[in-house]
Amino acid sequence: TMKDNYDLVVIGGGPGGYEAAIRAGQLGMSVACIEKRVYKGEPALGGTCLNVGCIPSKALLDSSHRYEATKHDLAEHGISTGDVAIDIEQMIARKEGIVKQLTGGVAALLKGNGVDWLQGWGTLVDGKGTDKKVKFTALEDESETTITAKNVILAAGSVPIEIPVAKTDGDRIVDSTGALDFTEVPKRLGVIGAGVIGLELGSVWRRLGAEVVVYEALPSFLAAADKDISKEAGKMLKKQGLDIRVDTKVTNAEVKGDQVVVTSENKGESSEESFDKLIVCVGRRAYSEKLLGDDSGITLTERGLIDVNDQCKTNLDGVYAIGDLVRGPMLAHKAMEEGMMAVERIHGEKAQVNYDTIINVIYTHPEIAWVGLTEQEASDAGYEVKTGSFNLAANGRALAQSEAQGSIKVVADAKTDRLLGMHAISAGAGDIVHQGMIAMEFVSSIEDLQLMTFAHPTISEAVHEAALSADGRAIHAIQRKKRKK
Numbered sequence: 342t343m344k345d346n347y348d349l350v351v352i353g354g355g356p357g358g359y360e361a362a363i364r365a366g367q368l369g370m371s372v373a374c375i376e377k378r379v380y381k382g383e384p385a386l387g388g389t390c391l392n393v394g395c396i397p398s399k400a401l402l403d404s405s406h407r408y409e410a411t412k413h414d415l416a417e418h419g420i421s422t423g424d425v426a427i428d429i430e431q432m433i434a435r436k437e438g439i440v441k442q443l444t445g446g447v448a449a450l451l452k453g454n455g456v457d458w459l460q461g462w463g464t465l466v467d468g469k470g471t472d473k474k475v476k477f478t479a480l481e482d483e484s485e486t487t488i489t490a491k492n493v494i495l496a497a498g499s500v501p502i503e504i505p506v507a508k509t510d511g512d513r514i515v516d517s518t519g520a521l522d523f524t525e526v527p528k529r530l531g532v533i534g535a536g537v538i539g540l541e542l543g544s545v546w547r548r549l550g551a552e553v554v555v556y557e558a559l560p561s562f563l564a565a566a567d568k569d570i571s572k573e574a575g576k577m578l579k580k581q582g583l584d585i586r587v588d589t590k591v592t593n594a595e596v597k598g599d600q601v602v603v604t605s606e607n608k609g610e611s612s613e614e615s616f617d618k619l620i621v622c623v624g625r626r627a628y629s630e631k632l633l634g635d636d637s638g639i640t641l642t643e644r645g646l647i648d649v650n651d652q653c654k655t656n657l658d659g660v661y662a663i664g665d666l667v668r669g670p671m672l673a674h675k676a677m678e679e680g681m682m683a684v685e686r687i688h689g690e691k692a693q694v695n696y697d698t699i700i701n702v703i704y705t706h707p708e709i710a711w712v713g714l715t716e717q718e719a720s721d722a723g724y725e726v727k728t729g730s731f732n733l734a735a736n737g738r739a740l741a742q743s744e745a746q747g748s749i750k751v752v753a754d755a756k757t758d759r760l761l762g763m764h765a766i767s768a769g770a771g772d773i774v775h776q777g778m779i780a781m782e783f784v785s786s787i788e789d790l791q792l793m794t795f796a797h798p799t800i801s802e803a804v805h806e807a808a809l810s811a812d813g814r815a816i817h818a819i820q821r822k823k824r825k826k
Contacts, residue, residue, distance in 0.1 A: 343459055343477070346489035347371045349687065350475045352463035352632065353496030354378070355388020357664035357676030359447050361494050364684045366454030373488065374456050375463035377480055381437070384460045384480060386447040388498050390673040392440055393518040398541050400436040401521065402704050405548040414743060427549055429525055436521070465493055466634035468657045476634065492659040492687045495639075495647060496680060497632050499625040499665035507533060507594035507621050513601045514594060517542060520620045526550045527617035531603050533591050535562060537703045538622040543583055544705050553583050554614065556605055558623075560588040565701070567715035567764040569730065569750055574709050574766050577746065581706075594619055627666045642668070652686055652693065653679050661686070675699050698778045700771070707747045708770035712778045713762030716752050727755040729787070729811025731803045733767055735818060738798035744768035749803040751777070751787065751811055758786040763807075767800060776804050787811045
């Protein structure tokens with residue numbers, strides 16, 4: 342069903358869009374959520390994240406980790422197995438089942454909150470009036486209808502960036518979506534881009550037996566992470582068998598027979614290598630196709646993003662834009678919170694997103710995660726910095742579950758003792774740094790963390806020890822600094 346007018350039209354049914362639509366429904370607004378995605382022949386909600394991003398990649402990461410652990414890590418526990426094999430078809434089927442369950446769940450949630458899911462394209466047109474107009478193009482028959490809306494939230498998300506030197510063909514050269522559906526393990530796999538997606542997908546297929554080379558054009562590995570963490574992560578991933586080549590630019594990739602021949606350049610020297618498959622994951626760009634009519638009146642930034650203020654309001658009253666369409670990191674959880682904030686603002690509340698405590702997670706094994714400022718960023722911002730860190734090799738729980746690799750690091754303001762950032766490479770690092778996020782939200786000091794009683798034995802104890810370490814007081818590490826009295 343479709344009405345002629347709504348209190349709110351949300352264009353995009355990804356995490357940001359569908360959560361905004363649900364919240365608006367809870368607040369009693371009449372809401373439509375427009376989504377044009379078709380996944381495996383069926384219209385689908387959930388955006389990139391649920392269909393071809395965060396969720397399916399985690400499913401494959403879990404399957405591949407279990408396979409590798411069964412094959413290589415059980416002997417030390419005294420567990421012996423026969424030959425261990427992986428059924429790729431079943432692994433992909435499990436992933437599909439999880440995707441279907443979650444996207445179906447979103448459809449039920451929209452329905453349960455009175456939201457009309459309109460399957461097709463939404464285009465903001467004629468933005469000047471008091472009431473906004475959205476042209477809706479139906480997926481089914483491409484018929485066009487103009488809907489009137491008091492408010493509009495633009496939440497169309499992003500798509501993988503394509504590069505001219507390695508054009509995807511959906512078979513040998515694929516983007517992140519294609520890499521989730523390989524029917525067999527490639528013997529040799531090339532990956533362009535050592536970011537989150539490249540490292541995660543590279544890890545999946547490396548664990549299953551592929552020989553993996555990762556090309557990174559930037560001179561440093563994981564430049565966004567704290568230097569200590571990225572250095573440790575680089576060593577671990579190389580030890581696992583990922584051949585990560587920084588400062589190496591791919592200049593050409595072409596399919597010859599059943600191989601992809603990749604030409605790359607490092608320090609002026611050119612080299613050539615062959616792969617069975619090549620994954621291109623050099624980042625994502627805002628997806629604004631058909632989103633804005635010529636007369637929408639929306640202002641864009643120099644980078645082609647939609648220009649918004651801190652509350653995600655565009656230059657037009659009643660029109661908000663969120664998630665990957667606007668400034669800030671392209672993260673599902675950031676889009677979710679922005680969507681909720683936009684709806685609360687439309688409803689007259691003073692909601693706000695704290696952009697200083699948005700968490701980054703890379704789901705390699707061990708995980709890499711951080712929140713807040715790195716040591717370098719804190720120093721650049723003019724803080725007198727103190728840091729503390731603790732190695733998981735001395736953590737009882739980590740040892741007991743064969744996870745004694747990695748470390749936790751805290752970054753603080755030496756003058757006020759305020760926690761500015763937490764960085765982790767560990768089992769469950771993504772969950773661990775939430776402790777730092779909560780502490781930062783409550784403007785906690787390092788001393789606050791030191792005075793808390795952490796359960797023993799847990800991996801979280803390493804957070805306690807890292808905080809103690811900032812003042813030379815860690816118990817399970819020999820401290821070279823002068824101890825605080």
